[in-house]
Amino acid sequence: MRVLVTGDRGYIGAVLVPFFQAAGHDVVGLDAGWYDGCDFGAPPTDYEQRTGDVRDARPEDLEGFDAVVHLAAVSNDPIGDLIASATYSVNADGAVHMAQVAKQAGVPRFLFSSSCSLYGAAGDGPVAEDADFHPVTPYGESKVRAEAGISALADDTFSPVYLRNATAYGSSPRLRADIVVNNLTGAAVTRGEVRLQSDGSPWRPLVHIEDISRAFLAALTADRDKIHNQAFNVGCDADVVQIRTIAERVAEVTSCPVTFAEGAGPDKRDYQVDFSKITAVLPDFAPQWSVPRGIDELYADMTERGLSSDEFERRFVRLAQVRELMDSGRLDEQLHMTAAPDVVATP
Numbered sequence: 014m015r016v017l018v019t020g021d022r023g024y025i026g027a028v029l030v031p032f033f034q035a036a037g038h039d040v041v042g043l044d045a046g047w048y049d050g051c052d053f054g055a056p057p058t059d060y061e062q063r064t065g066d067v068r069d070a071r072p073e074d075l076e077g078f079d080a081v082v083h084l085a086a087v088s089n090d091p092i093g094d095l096i097a098s099a100t101y102s103v104n105a106d107g108a109v110h111m112a113q114v115a116k117q118a119g120v121p122r123f124l125f126s127s128s129c130s131l132y133g134a135a136g137d138g139p140v141a142e143d144a145d146f147h148p149v150t151p152y153g154e155s156k157v158r159a160e161a162g163i164s165a166l167a168d169d170t171f172s173p174v175y176l177r178n179a180t181a182y183g184s185s186p187r188l189r190a191d192i193v194v195n196n197l198t199g200a201a202v203t204r205g206e207v208r209l210q211s212d213g214s215p216w217r218p219l220v221h222i223e224d225i226s227r228a229f230l231a232a233l234t235a236d237r238d239k240i241h242n243q244a245f246n247v248g249c250d251a252d253v254v255q256i257r258t259i260a261e262r263v264a265e266v267t268s269c270p271v272t273f274a275e276g277a278g279p280d281k282r283d284y285q286v287d288f289s290k291i292t293a294v295l296p297d298f299a300p301q302w303s304v305p306r307g308i309d310e311l312y313a314d315m316t317e318r319g320l321s322s323d324e325f326e327r328r329f330v331r332l333a334q335v336r337e338l339m340d341s342g343r344l345d346e347q348l349h350m351t352a353a354p355d356v357v358a359t360p
């Protein structure tokens with residue numbers, strides 16, 4: 014299949030693109046390039062990469078594609094909290110615009126990268142796809158708005174799918190240091206301690222980025238009646254773990270102590286997710302990773318490459334990079350690029 018992947022130059026995209034290519038698909042990327050040069054390895058380059066903003070996409074840009082995988086977004090709560098209106102512009106309006114032009118161009122399938130964070134304050138018990146949404150951040154709210162707007166476009170010719178990912182982990186050429194498993198492992202490598210901001214009691218649903226890629230691949234090729242306008246939680250029960258368990262495993266692998274930030278207490282973001290639907294409906298999604306193996310992978314890559322404090326604290330932190338692009342005038346207040354970012358050569 015010929016697939017347009019937006020956000021192909023980000024953390025998940027840099028792993029998903031080669032994964033799709035290995036499965037025989039022809040991939041074209043579309044990305045604004047916010048993290049160009051923020052490299053933790055050589056990002057894939059052996060495919061057509063278009064530089065542009067999804068909010069400017071036109072139907073003629075999407076002609077001839079069999080599917081769109083829409084990853085491009087303001088990808089976390091801290092940026093969303095900093096600039097909520099831009100988060101809605103990119104994540105909600107931009108996603109719905111992308112779906113509209115895809116439909117106009119006759120693209121039959123649209124895979125939207127959503128998030129379990131749209132469930133928000135979900136209460137007790139694991140949340141399934143039909144749970145109510147109680148997002149607690151602009152980021153979570155932006156995913157709710159995007160799903161609603163895209164869903165209104167579903168018809169006989171256009172099948173959107175909402176893949177609600179758990180929090181990702183794993184090594185990528187465009188590594189992120191601001192997500193929990195990567196962060197705790199990177200803290201051990203660069204600071205010699207596994208520093209917890211809470212008492213470590215909360216439960217977190219996690220998923221390796223290669224398993225996210227597996228879920229998208231399964232949704233790409235599944236029969237239409239199984240996926241048409243359907244939402245799927247993406248993750249697995251074995252990867253729903255307490256932060257404390259992640260920290261203890263990182264400490265074991267790196268021989269660094271677990272420490273607690275001043276005032277570390279209970280964290281109210283504590284929720285669990287039900288993954289039975291994706292397992293039942295998309296049997297090709299068979300997760301192959303686990304958090305302990307992911308920590309081994311991250312630790313090996315971080316030590317082999319010599320992860321620096323600057324990379325860990327700034328270059329691989331999405332909020333820090335977006336702030337720098339804004340401060341230097343290369344991103345405007347609505348997060349439109351005004352100039353290409355400086356590309357920093359990696360050793």
Ligand SMILES: NC(=O)c1ccc[n+]([C@@H]2O[C@H](COP(=O)([O-])OP(=O)(O)OC[C@H]3O[C@@H](n4cnc5c(N)ncnc54)[C@H](O)[C@@H]3O)[C@@H](O)[C@H]2O)c1
Binds near residue numbers: 023045084085178
């Ligand atoms: N990483 C996670 O833990 C996680 C969990 C759940 C959902 N998701 C979702 O998966 C998707 C990808 O996440 P990620 O971790 O790879 O994020 P990322 O920040 O690493 O990558 C996002 C990419 O999108 C691009 N982009 C942003 N706005 C754009 C625009 N307006 N036009 C074109 N390109 C634009 C950026 O340049 C970047 O390359 C996002 O939609 C995110 O919300 C991620």
